[in-house]
Amino acid sequence: PLELNYERALGPMGERRFGRQADAPPTFDAQRPPLGPQEAPEGGPNWDEDQGGGEYPNSYYFYLPRICNHCTNPACLAACPRGAIYKREEDGIVLVDQSRCRGYQACVAACPYKKVYYNPRFGRSEKCIFCYPRVEQGLAPACARQCVGRIRFVGYLDDEAGPVHRLVNEWKVALPLHAEFGTQPNVYYVPPLSPPKYDAEGRLTGERRIPDEELIRLFGPRVPEVLQILEREREKQRKGEGSELMDILIAYRQEDMFALDAEYYQSKGPAENGASGHEVAIPVTSIGGRSAKTRGGGEDQA
Numbered sequence: 001p002l003e004l005n006y007e008r009a010l011g012p013m014g015e016r017r018f019g020r021q022a023d024a025p026p027t028f029d030a031q032r033p034p035l036g037p038q039e040a041p042e043g044g045p046n047w048d049e050d051q052g053g054g055e056y057p058n059s060y061y062f063y064l065p066r067i068c069n070h071c072t073n074p075a076c077l078a079a080c081p082r083g084a085i086y087k088r089e090e091d092g093i094v095l096v097d098q099s100r101c102r103g104y105q106a107c108v109a110a111c112p113y114k115k116v117y118y119n120p121r122f123g124r125s126e127k128c129i130f131c132y133p134r135v136e137q138g139l140a141p142a143c144a145r146q147c148v149g150r151i152r153f154v155g156y157l158d159d160e161a162g163p164v165h166r167l168v169n170e171w172k173v174a175l176p177l178h179a180e181f182g183t184q185p186n187v188y189y190v191p192p193l194s195p196p197k198y199d200a201e202g203r204l205t206g207e208r209r210i211p212d213e214e215l216i217r218l219f220g221p222r223v224p225e226v227l228q229i230l231e232r233e234r235e236k237q238r239k240g241e242g243s244e245l246m247d248i249l250i251a252y253r254q255e256d257m258f259a260l261d262a263e264y265y266q267s268k269g270p271a272e273n274g275a276s277g278h279e280v281a282i283p284v285t286s287i288g289g290r291s292a293k294t295r296g297g298g299e300d301q302a
Contacts, residue, residue, distance in 0.1 A: 053214070057202075060209045062192045064218075065151070067143060068115040068128035069177070069185030070094045076127070079110030084125075091156075092186060093130045101125055112181040140258040150251055155259030157186075162259030163248055164188070171245050173226045175219040190249070191215050191223050193230055 052061035074094050077085040084100035085107060087093070103123040107116045116127045131141035139145065144152035155162035157169070167174040167190065174188035194210040208227070215223045233243040251257045
């Protein structure tokens with residue numbers, strides 16, 4: 001295998017490390033066995049990220065994309081002894097003032113969602129900044145704009161024409177994650193639908209594959225009600241009757257997913273923005289297609 005010259009990368013030119021001259025070219029030893037596994041792999045990359053629950057043929061799993069919730073009452077802000085964490089009045093984004101942070105890590109311990117981390121290289125705490133330079137220009141954060149699954153909606157909760165207000169306040173299908181933590185998170189999730197279970201004879205039943213109790217633990221007691229709304233509206237769409245909710249979630253045009261135009265942003269005063277906060281709705285289900293990842297259950301029936 002090819003022996004890369006790490007000495008050259010790690011040390012000054014000409015310095016000898018590990019018995020080699022740092023500026024020596026890479027060498028190739030044909031006598032040594034090749035690097036890498038010598039046995040045929042039995043699983044794909046990142047297999048451990050897709051470990052599901054349930055038992056065959058009713059196994060399941062779903063993805064839960066998570067960013068900083070930019071809470072209305074941030075635990076990280078309250079915990080910082082340096083006052084280095086602040087919530088912007090104009091949009092509610094929570095940021096860390098790197099000039100004040102001393103790396104005490106009280107914020108890391110305080111965040112119940114574990115979305116603040118300590119950077120040992122710089123001795124500072126860091127977190128998601130919600131791409132605020134983009135937001136100020138009316139652009140969606142990079143994670144939302146580049147999401148190939150088109151599952152993230154971004155906007156202000158008080159913008160009645162925007163998708164976030166309609167999903168959270170109008171249709172009431174977007175729920176906060178672990179609201180019991182009391183921080184009032186400003187990221188909302190549409191609970192995932194799932195295909196029906198198979199019975200012992202291999203026949204489909206009317207029971208959902210993902211247990212309601214598991215979703216209730218994440219998103220609260222309104223989950224069964226929300227799932228009924230989603231199933232009802234999905235059935236209307238299938239019958240050709242049309243559904244406003246399904247149209248919102250399908251988001252035929254990408255611009256319908258992001259209500260962050262610069263004029264709206266600039267027209268809002270600091271006090272007004274501070275009251276409403278910056279809101280995001282992230283559905284973890286793809287309505288009208290595959291709604292939850294399944295294993296061993298044949299075709300997804302969602």
